[in-house]
Amino acid sequence: MRVPDIGVLAGQLMRALQDELFETLAEQGHPDVRPRHGTVLAFLDGKGVRATDLAARSGQHKQIVGTILDELVKLGYVTREPDPADRRAKLVVPTERGIDEIAKARAILAAIEERHERNLGAERYAGFKEILHQVTRDQRAWRQAGAGTD
Amino acid sequence: MRVPDIGVLAGQLMRALQDELFETLAEQGHPDVRPRHGTVLAFLDGKGVRATDLAARSGQHKQIVGTILDELVKLGYVTREPDPADRRAKLVVPTERGIDEIAKARAILAAIEERHERNLGAERYAGFKEILHQVTRDQRAWRQAGAGTD
DNA sequence: GTTGACAGTCAATGATCGTGACTAAATTGC
DNA sequence: GCAATTTAGTCACGATCATTGACTGTCAAC
Numbered sequence: 001m002r003v004p005d006i007g008v009l010a011g012q013l014m015r016a017l018q019d020e021l022f023e024t025l026a027e028q029g030h031p032d033v034r035p036r037h038g039t040v041l042a043f044l045d046g047k048g049v050r051a052t053d054l055a056a057r058s059g060q061h062k063q064i065v066g067t068i069l070d071e072l073v074k075l076g077y078v079t080r081e082p083d084p085a086d087r088r089a090k091l092v093v094p095t096e097r098g099i100d101e102i103a104k105a106r107a108i109l110a111a112i113e114e115r116h117e118r119n120l121g122a123e124r125y126a127g128f129k130e131i132l133h134q135v136t137r138d139q140r141a142w143r144q145a146g147a148g149t150d
Numbered sequence: 151m152r153v154p155d156i157g158v159l160a161g162q163l164m165r166a167l168q169d170e171l172f173e174t175l176a177e178q179g180h181p182d183v184r185p186r187h188g189t190v191l192a193f194l195d196g197k198g199v200r201a202t203d204l205a206a207r208s209g210q211h212k213q214i215v216g217t218i219l220d221e222l223v224k225l226g227y228v229t230r231e232p233d234p235a236d237r238r239a240k241l242v243v244p245t246e247r248g249i250d251e252i253a254k255a256r257a258i259l260a261a262i263e264e265r266h267e268r269n270l271g272a273e274r275y276a277g278f279k280e281i282l283h284q285v286t287r288d289q290r291a292w293r294q295a296g297a298g299t300d
Numbered sequence: 301g302t303t304g305a306c307a308g309t310c311a312a313t314g315a316t317c318g319t320g321a322c323t324a325a326a327t328t329g330c
Numbered sequence: 331g332c333a334a335t336t337t338a339g340t341c342a343c344g345a346t347c348a349t350t351g352a353c354t355g356t357c358a359a360c
Contacts, residue, residue: 003283004283005192005256005259005260005263006163006167006259006262006263006266006279006282007164007167007168007171007259008189008192009279009282009283009286010160010163010164010167010282011164011189012209012286012290013156013160013282013285013286013289014157014160014161014164015209016286016289016290016292016293017156017157017160017289018157019292019293020289020292020293021157034346034347035346035347036346036347036348039161042155042158050307050308051307051308052306052307052308059162059165060348061348061349061350062307062308062309063308063309063310063348063349063350064347064348064349065308066308066309066310067347083307086306086307086356086357087307087355087356087357088306088307088308088355088356088357089306089307089308089356090307090308106155109155109156109157110155112156112289113155113156115288116156116285116288116289119284119288120281120284120285124281125281127277128278128281128282128285129156129159131270131274131275131278132156132159132160132163132278132282133153133154133159134269134270135163135266135270135278136159136162136163136166138265138266138269139163139166139167139170139262139266140162140166142166142169142170143166143169143170184315184316185316186315186316186317200338200339201338201339202337202338202339210317211317211318211319212338212339212340213317213318213319213339213340213341214316214317214318215339216339216340216341217316217340233338236325236326236337236338237324237325237326238324238325238326238337238338238339239325239337239338239339240338240339
């Protein structure tokens with residue numbers, strides 16, 4: 001078969017990573033988190049983050065983040081605390097369970113990356129990840145760069 | 151912000167590539183093809199391919215491929231011809247319009263990759279893509295490799 | 301205190317994916 | 331030939347995910 005293009009590769013890779021992450025997470029006591037939850041949980045910290053920040057960081061619409069947070073609250077992963085600095089806003093704070101999930105998810109991802117490091121050599125993998133980061137940044141900049149030409 | 155993990159990067163990259171590809175495609179006369187159509191169109195050839203083959207190659211379930219083909223037929227991108235070798239099967243053959251779409255999509259992707267080549271240097275980009283291919287293959291092999299450990 | 305901007309929510313729709321059951325044709329074995 | 335099994339494709343259903351527009355309450359600037 002012809003070598004797949006970068007888009008197909010990125011899609012297949014993401015899908016395969018998701019499969020391993022959420023299946024392993026389920027085995028480790030978090031069977032009810034789904035991929036979309038991860039896009040929000042990944043950006044939490046102990047101090048609390050505003051929902052709008054989460055939307056901006058994850059690149060999702062704030063409506064989606066809202067429903068994701070509803071589910072996470074229901075599942076006991078986060079709570080919504082009032083923001084003392086702004087009565088409109090609410091701070092999203094992870095619970096014990098949420099903190100556990102975040103830690104486990106990071107550990108699983110780290111283990112996956114370690115596996116690829118072993119397969120490729122630490123140096124090659126580090127170089128790969130750096131370029132992946134850069135290509136992603138460049139590609140995401142496309143819209144700002146040349147999209148006005150419509 | 152912390153360096154994103156490989157999963158977040160893969161997802162962001164895929165999404166950004168998709169945005170550019172389908173927006174450009176829309177400008178070039180194909181406003182009604184959506185990402186899921188691409189996963190099937192990418193695997194067509196002039197001689198005709200059976201739907202089951204498309205499902206296997208694209209990694210999608212045959213039911214999904216079926217509905218995608220329904221849409222593509224309706225949009226005038228492919229036709230279903232009877233397979234002379236097997237009366238159960240139907241060969242999916244691209245129309246003129248389908249061939250045009252495939253060519254344009256490949257050209258757009260090639261242009262994107264060329265842009266990244268220019269940014270990174272041809273050699274680094276080639277190395278990157280090769281490793282991306284390998285990592286994707288390894289990651290997709292995870293299920294077969296160690297999934298029985300449940 | 302009125303105006304405009306922002307945080308978050310409600311509501312509705314469309315797009316996408318996954319599973320099980322089904323029909324028809326090919327293949328195998330007798 | 332003819333029954334049993336496999337394979338190609340479809341039908342039907344439900345779950346998940348993303349996009350859009352409108353709305354309430356609060357902040358900030360004047």
